[in-house]
Each structure stands twice: as structure tokens, then as C-alpha cells.
Amino acid sequence: MSKQRPGGREGAASRRAFLAATATGATGALAGCVGLGGGRSDDQRPGVAGETLTLTTTTSTYDTGLLDEIHPDFEDLYGATVDAVAQGTGAALETARNGDSDVVMVHARGLEDEFMRNGYGINRRDLMFNDFVIVGPEDDPAGIEGADSATEALATIADAGATFVSRGDNSGTHTKELNLWEAAGVDPGGDWYQETGTGMGEALNVATQQGAYTLSDRGTFISQRSEIDLVVLVQGPIEDGPEILANPYGIMAVNPGVHENANYDLAMAYIGWITSPGTQDAISNYQVNGEQLFFPEAVSEDPNFQQYVPEGWSNSSDSE
Amino acid sequence: MIRLSNVSHAYDGEPVVDDASLSVEPGEVVAIIGPSGVGKTTLLRVLSLSLEPDAGTVELDGDSVWDADEDRRLALRRRVGMVFQDASLFDATVARNVEYGLRVRRGWNDRIRDGLRSVLGSNGTPRAVEEALDVVGLSDTLDQEADSLSGGEAQRVSFARALAYEPRFLLLDEPTSDLDPRNTGLIEDAIREARDRDIGVVVATHDMHQAERIADRVGVLLGDGFTEIGPTETIFEDPSDERTRKFISGELVY
Amino acid sequence: MPLEPVVGLLQGFLDLPFRDGYVPSVVYVSLYVSVIAVALSTLFSIPAALAMGFTDFPGKQFVKSVINTGMGFPSVVVGLLVLFAVSNRGPLGALDLVFTKEAMIMSQFVLATPPITAISLAAITGVSDNVRDAARVLGGTRLDTALVVIKEARYGIATAVLAGFGRAISEVGSVLIVGGNITGADGVSKTRTLTTAIQLEARQGRYETAMVLGAVLVAVVLTVNAIVVRLGDTGVNR
Ligand SMILES: Nc1ncnc2c1ncn2[C@@H]1O[C@H](COP(=O)(O)OP(=O)(O)OP(=O)(O)O)[C@@H](O)[C@H]1O
Ligand SMILES: [Mg+2]
Numbered sequence A: 001m002s003k004q005r006p007g008g009r010e011g012a013a014s015r016r017a018f019l020a021a022t023a024t025g026a027t028g029a030l031a032g033c034v035g036l037g038g039g040r041s042d043d044q045r046p047g048v049a050g051e052t053l054t055l056t057t058t059t060s061t062y063d064t065g066l067l068d069e070i071h072p073d074f075e076d077l078y079g080a081t082v083d084a085v086a087q088g089t090g091a092a093l094e095t096a097r098n099g100d101s102d103v104v105m106v107h108a109r110g111l112e113d114e115f116m117r118n119g120y121g122i123n124r125r126d127l128m129f130n131d132f133v134i135v136g137p138e139d140d141p142a143g144i145e146g147a148d149s150a151t152e153a154l155a156t157i158a159d160a161g162a163t164f165v166s167r168g169d170n171s172g173t174h175t176k177e178l179n180l181w182e183a184a185g186v187d188p189g190g191d192w193y194q195e196t197g198t199g200m201g202e203a204l205n206v207a208t209q210q211g212a213y214t215l216s217d218r219g220t221f222i223s224q225r226s227e228i229d230l231v232v233l234v235q236g237p238i239e240d241g242p243e244i245l246a247n248p249y250g251i252m253a254v255n256p257g258v259h260e261n262a263n264y265d266l267a268m269a270y271i272g273w274i275t276s277p278g279t280q281d282a283i284s285n286y287q288v289n290g291e292q293l294f295f296p297e298a299v300s301e302d303p304n305f306q307q308y309v310p311e312g313w314s315n316s317s318d319s320e
Numbered sequence B: 001m002i003r004l005s006n007v008s009h010a011y012d013g014e015p016v017v018d019d020a021s022l023s024v025e026p027g028e029v030v031a032i033i034g035p036s037g038v039g040k041t042t043l044l045r046v047l048s049l050s051l052e053p054d055a056g057t058v059e060l061d062g063d064s065v066w067d068a069d070e071d072r073r074l075a076l077r078r079r080v081g082m083v084f085q086d087a088s089l090f091d092a093t094v095a096r097n098v099e100y101g102l103r104v105r106r107g108w109n110d111r112i113r114d115g116l117r118s119v120l121g122s123n124g125t126p127r128a129v130e131e132a133l134d135v136v137g138l139s140d141t142l143d144q145e146a147d148s149l150s151g152g153e154a155q156r157v158s159f160a161r162a163l164a165y166e167p168r169f170l171l172l173d174e175p176t177s178d179l180d181p182r183n184t185g186l187i188e189d190a191i192r193e194a195r196d197r198d199i200g201v202v203v204a205t206h207d208m209h210q211a212e213r214i215a216d217r218v219g220v221l222l223g224d225g226f227t228e229i230g231p232t233e234t235i236f237e238d239p240s241d242e243r244t245r246k247f248i249s250g251e252l253v254y
Numbered sequence C: 001m002p003l004e005p006v007v008g009l010l011q012g013f014l015d016l017p018f019r020d021g022y023v024p025s026v027v028y029v030s031l032y033v034s035v036i037a038v039a040l041s042t043l044f045s046i047p048a049a050l051a052m053g054f055t056d057f058p059g060k061q062f063v064k065s066v067i068n069t070g071m072g073f074p075s076v077v078v079g080l081l082v083l084f085a086v087s088n089r090g091p092l093g094a095l096d097l098v099f100t101k102e103a104m105i106m107s108q109f110v111l112a113t114p115p116i117t118a119i120s121l122a123a124i125t126g127v128s129d130n131v132r133d134a135a136r137v138l139g140g141t142r143l144d145t146a147l148v149v150i151k152e153a154r155y156g157i158a159t160a161v162l163a164g165f166g167r168a169i170s171e172v173g174s175v176l177i178v179g180g181n182i183t184g185a186d187g188v189s190k191t192r193t194l195t196t197a198i199q200l201e202a203r204q205g206r207y208e209t210a211m212v213l214g215a216v217l218v219a220v221v222l223t224v225n226a227i228v229v230r231l232g233d234t235g236v237n238r
Helices: A008-020 A024-028 A031-036 A066-078 A089-098 A109-117 A150-160 A172-184 A200-210 A219-229 A263-275 A275-285 B041-046 B070-077 B095-106 B108-119 B127-135 B151-163 B181-196 B208-214 B232-238 B243-247 C004-014 C020-056 C060-071 C075-086 C101-125 C129-137 C142-152 C155-171 C171-179 C194-203 C208-232
Strands: A052-058 A081-085 A103-106 A121-136 A164-166 A193-195 A213-215 A231-234 A246-252 B001-009 B016-024 B029-033 B055-060 B080-085 B167-175 B200-205 B215-222 B224-233
Touching: A008 C142, A024 A200, A024 B041, A024 C060, A052 A089, A052 A246, A052 A263, A066 A263, A066 A275, A066 B181, A089 A103, A089 A109, A089 A172, A103 A263, A109 A121, A109 A172, A109 A246, A109 B181, A121 A150, A121 A200, A121 A219, A121 A263, A121 B200, A150 A164, A150 A172, A150 A231, A164 A200, A164 B041, A200 A213, A200 A219, A200 C194, A231 A263, A246 A263, B001 B041, B001 B243, B016 B055, B016 B224, B029 B181, B029 B208, B041 B167, B041 B200, B080 B151, B080 B181, B095 B127, B095 B151, B095 C171, B127 B151, B127 B243, B151 B167, B167 B181, B181 B200, B200 B208, B215 B232, B215 C060, B215 C075, B224 B232, B224 B243, B232 B243, C020 C101, C020 C142, C020 C194, C020 C208, C075 C101, C075 C171, C075 C208, C101 C155, C101 C171, C129 C142, C142 C155, C155 C208, C171 C194, C194 C208
Parallel strands: A052 A081, A052 A103, A164 A193, A164 A213, B029 B200, B029 B215, B080 B167, B167 B200
Antiparallel strands: A103 A246, A121 A213, A121 A231, A121 A246, B001 B016, B001 B055, B215 B224
16 A cells, blocks of 8 residues: 555645645745746646546536636646536446546545445545535425424425425435435335436426425525525525535545556646645635535544545454 | 340249340341330340340340459440430439430549539530430530420430440330420431441330331330341231231230 | 517527637537538448448348337437447547547437438439439449439438438437536537537526527527538539
8 A cells, every 4th residue: 555645746746736826926935836836837837737637526516617617727727627527426436437537526425435445436535515405385385494304304295295306316416315215214205206317406497396395405506596486494504404414525536546547647636626725715715696605624624534435434444 | 236145034033025035236227016014125124234134145246244244344335325215314404414424434533523613614515415415406405404304305315315425236215205206207317327327226116117117127025035026028018927917917906 | 479489589699698609619519529420420321321222132121120220219328338338448448538529429420320321221212223224324333323323312312411410419318428518617618519508508497598509509400401402402413
């Protein structure tokens, strides 16, 4: 095993490059930055210039417009191109599993862990979070508004037989929803439970048209709020709702030991860049309709070793 | 000389021509007469070297056509011209139709250059095309679309198309079936003129008077093979075959 | 009242929420992929249709039924098959074609070829045997004869090409799967077509902008049809 810490040289280099480009005046004086200070002149760019990074991510991330907002900075810094492909979480991971992408940004920790355990993903970082909300028609036929518990709210919907729209597409949101039903002790099915097999935006539209409840990530809900007639009935942790509705995003590189064609250098540069203080600030500054969509999670004083390994992993546990 | 020896042909197991033999010399006109559906067109297609008979041999100027390779056969085929019963003009102008035989005989470089020129609209009509159309009295239709011609005009253009590249043998399938007497005369004159230029002509016709007017020899097809082939006078005045006699006199009705 | 949708559409054009260059680049990608795929399909289909129209060979009926089935082949399935082929793990993995226009062209080719071949074949079979014979008897080579048949069948072939183009440019499933619907950070489409852009807008509930892009798609298809019909009328034969 490598003795370097995750992110190794690339991560450090990218951070320096990022600082050099953003905090111009102050960092110019720092000796460590002199070599990269002219990072914008072509011959001194990192070796990844001109290359293309394929990022598979989820539709709910992509559709908020966050990546469009922040990527120009990365491309500017590294002279590299990011091809962002929006898929369901399951598809995003599968694409990476086949070696067709270099880095994945998803929100389904269980699936991410499996991906890492199978050796496909390495150097996972917590990236940012937002939360899920249970939304529904204003008249709230099942009467779930203000419930303290998301699972109770779902059980109430099921009892009332009120229409519920499920993504049904193996996305992070869908995975979350299934986990919630399980926690609520309900096996959803029947006329009131409709699987759309579509993206979040479409699911919200379907829910509007049918006067139905659905589980949405806050980001998509906010960015689409003006187009739909749904209100938040059960808040997530961002608005002091139950913790179970937290929606954490992780990012990891495709293991070049499994797929040697994976652009590992660029992937690590990207992970370094997106978890850097500057980009994390940009993420928290990103607003749609006047509201913040994502809360950065990568920069922290405290060590958080769990972000690098599958949940519950410990050195003494089984070695496969 | 085109020579068919013991040619037989069947369509889908249905015999049409059975054991037919015929030879045509340059400078003679042979008429093939017989009732409808007896196989005249089939025989002409064999003579034109475009249909390989099931049995028998086809020779042109001493070469056995269907034993030759593709290139040789193409060269042989280029010595014959044919006018189809239904004209079979291409969907193009009269000039392009009549020019066709000349065009395919030229090299690709020339053809491409001509194609470009014609797109630029500066292509003259070859002399041979104008002359051939003149023979059938249609020199003013050069730029007309073939599908706008009357039936008789189409038939005459088809004749001009076969004449334009001066084949050594000319096969005519009912060349005057759609024509008025004046234009029929025009075509018959052209057939005589072709004979004078030492072209061998075969005419399939229903019109026994026409056969009598233009043919040097007549072949009578009355089902399967020829019942009789001979000089025109003999066939019409003194046929040796009983069925031929009945057919000529109109007693034999099909 | 019937004017309402039209007015809505016009307003949509005026305030499209897109960056400069986005829509033109999406149109460009749509045309680039579809035109190249259809051109390749045509180059393949016409000789194939000629071969099937002119010659008999064992299994011909089987080939025909494969083509007819191909016309109704679901595009997502084609997309998946092409994805398997070009994926890093597939037989063409080394070429690195996933999420590229080239991969999209491959799947469009597979989609456009059956209708182009089948309709061309119908058109070519419809050319009278006598016209074919005429070309041969008048001294044409095999190639000359084939060219005559193509000219005679040109309207049918133009219809075939347009049908193939229509299928290619209006197709969503496979281009989404193999192309990835990618737009660069500069807002310029890399593998986003009009159809996948429409799908993206619809996914986010922005039905008005989706409609506007739909109108652009219809306009593009109509324009291409008009051009092809024009060419068929004047260019081929004078
Ligand atoms: N391509 C073909 N396939 C099958 N049968 C054919 C074909 N061409 C001709 N036949 C048949 O062969 C027979 C002879 O046809 P052909 O055209 O040679 O007769 P014909 O003597 O020219 O008749 P007509 O005087 O009416 O033109 C007819 O019964 C016809 O139906
Ligand atoms: Mg006939």
C-alpha cells in the first residue's frame, strides 16, 4: 500500500495551483507557490492540460446547475475539460465500474461503499450535503405536515392510501426513499404508489399533476419551485428536520489499478480542487431562487477518517 | 452473325421457347411473327444477349456468348441494339435517353467531365443523337422529359436510342405497334436504311403485312420453337408447314 | 385563442434561459451526428439494397426479415448494445469512444440503416425490369445498370434517406446512453443534441423551453427535408 496519504501529490499540487490562481496577491509571497505562480502560462501548467475528465454524477446534482457554475474555474486553472454526464446514481457508478468515467460524484453512501469495497473507487471524500424533504400538495390530504419523523409521515401516507410518486430509477433519491420505507416498516405498493422511472424534476412534475406526495432532494425542489405546486411538508435536517433525511454527497476517483485507462491524475486534481476551501466557498455561495442549495463538508478542522473508507470499516475487521 | 442453336427457355418451369434455332446475317431483315404470348420477346432478349437461355448456344460473330467472361460478353453485347416493346425509356430527357448508348461506351474521365459540364449547362448534344432523332422525325424534342412523350413518340425515341450508337445488329420488338401509318412508314424506311448500312435487323411483329413489306426472311413461332423459317415470299405464298399456312391465312386462331 | 400557443412559443424564443452559442452548438451536434450517420448508412444501404434487389442468394429472405425487424428496433436497445461495444470493457474499449460524437454516430448508423435499406430496396425493386434490361442491352456495365436503377428510384431513395434522417435526428434513447448529453463548462454542446436537450429541459419541468427547442428541431427537420427534395428534383438528372 502506498504510504502517501490519499490525494497525495496531485491533491497537494492542485491545492497550490488553486490558491495561486485565486488568492493572487497574498500567496504570491509564499515561497512554495513561486513555481506554480505562473500557472496560467501554458508551458507551466500541470501535466493534465488539454486532457478531458469524465465525471459521472447524478441528475439531481447536475440539474441544479452547480457544476456549470463552478467548472469554468477548474478548466481555467488546469486547462483541462470536464465532461459531466448526468445519470442515476446506480448508472453513474456502473459507468465508472466499466471504466468509462474517471471520477464519480453521487449521494448514496451504501452504494458508494460497495463500489469502494469492490475496488473500483478510491480516495473518497465527503463533498457537501443538503437534505431531502417530503413534499406534497398544499391541502395535504394525509395530514403529515410538521411531522417530527419522516418514517411516521410515510407510514401515515401509506395508511391514508394517498398517492405517492417514487423515482423508481435506482437513483440516490430512490435508494433513500426505499431505506425510509423500510425504516417505516411499510412495504410500498398498490394503486397509491407510483413509480415514474424518471429524473427528480419529472417526478416533481408528475407529483404536481397528480396532487401526490414525493421525496425530493432540497436542491432540485428549490430550483424548480416556481414551476410546481408542491410545498415542503416534512423538513430535512437543514431546516431542523429529522437527521434521517440528510443527503450527503461524496466524490471518489476510479481506481487506476482496476482501469488503467482511467485518468487518475486529472481525477485527483479535480477532487483536490473541488474539496479545496475556494471551491467549497463557491459551492456554499451558489444560490438558486435566492436559496443556498448545497452545504460544503470537505473542509474541516477535525479529522474525519470515515470519509475515506466504507462506513463501519476498521483496520481490525475482516480482510477480504 | 448472330446464331441461336437449339435454344430453350422456361420461366419458373413453364417452357416458353423450345429448341429454337435461328441465324441472322448482317444486312438482312428477319421478321418473327406469331401470336401473342408465344415467346417473341423472350427470343429477342436471348438475341440481345441479355437473357441466358436454359439450354442451347448463342453465338455472336463466332464467339459463344455465355461461355465468354463478363468483359467479353459486354463487348459482344455492345454490338447489338434493342427497341423494347414498351419503349422502356429512362426517366430523363429525350437527349439523355438517346445519348445513353454513346455515354456508357466512353471512359469515366470523359463522362465525369461531361457530367460537370452539363451541370454548368454548357454541354452540346452529340451529332449522332441529333441524327438519330432526325431519322424518327423527333429532332425538336431534345429537351423534353421522356415521361411526357406520347406512346408513339416514346416508341420512336426508343428506336433512335438504339440507332444512335450504330449497333451491328438491331432487335425491334413491335416497333410500330403504337404508330400511325405515316410514322410506321418512317420507321420502316429507317429499317431499310439500316439494312443498306449492313446492319442485321430482327423485327418481332404482329403485323403480317409489315413482315411482308420489310423482311427478307420470316420466322413463324407458333408455340415452342419455330414451325418454319424461310424467305418472305415462300412463307407467305407457299409455306411448307400446315400450321404456318393456317396461321397466315387466319384460320388458326389462338 | 388558438394563437395562444404561438405567442407563447415566440415569447419563449425571446427569453430562452440559455447562454449565447448554446442552442446553435446543440443544433450543430444534432446535425453533425445525424448527417454523418445517415451519409454512412446511405453509402452502405444502397449497395446492399441493389445487391438484394438484383441477385438471389441463400438466406435472402432471412436478411430481409432482419432488416424489417431492424426498422422497429427500440433505439435504447441499440444504445445499450453500442455502449457495450465501445465501453472500456467492450470489444472496442481501446478506442475510448464512450460519451463521444463518434459513438453517437455508431448508434445512429445502426438505427438509420434498416429503414434506409428497406425503403431503398422497395424503390429499387419497383424499377421495371425492362429499364434495367434496357441499360444492359444498350451496353451498360453492371455499374452503369446500377446507376440507372438508382436514378430511376431516386425519389424512393430520397424518401429512404429522409426516413433514416428523421429517425436519427429525432431519436433520444441511444444518443443519451452513448453520448452522455454533455455540454462543456463554456456552455457549448459536446454530445448534447436537440432531443437530449429537450429531454433535459422536460426532466426539470421547463416545458416551455422544451417546446421552443422542439420547434427548433421541427424547423431543422423541415429544412433538411426541403433541401433533399430540391436536390432530388434538380440535381440528379438533367
Ligand atoms: N419474366 C417473366 N417471368 C415469367 N413469365 C414470363 C416472363 N416473361 C414472359 N413470360 C411468359 O412467357 C410467355 C412468352 O412471353 P413473351 O413476352 O416472350 O411473348 P410474346 O410473344 O412477346 O407476346 P406478345 O406478342 O404479347 O408481346 C408468356 O406466357 C409470358 O407470360
Ligand atoms: Mg412481346
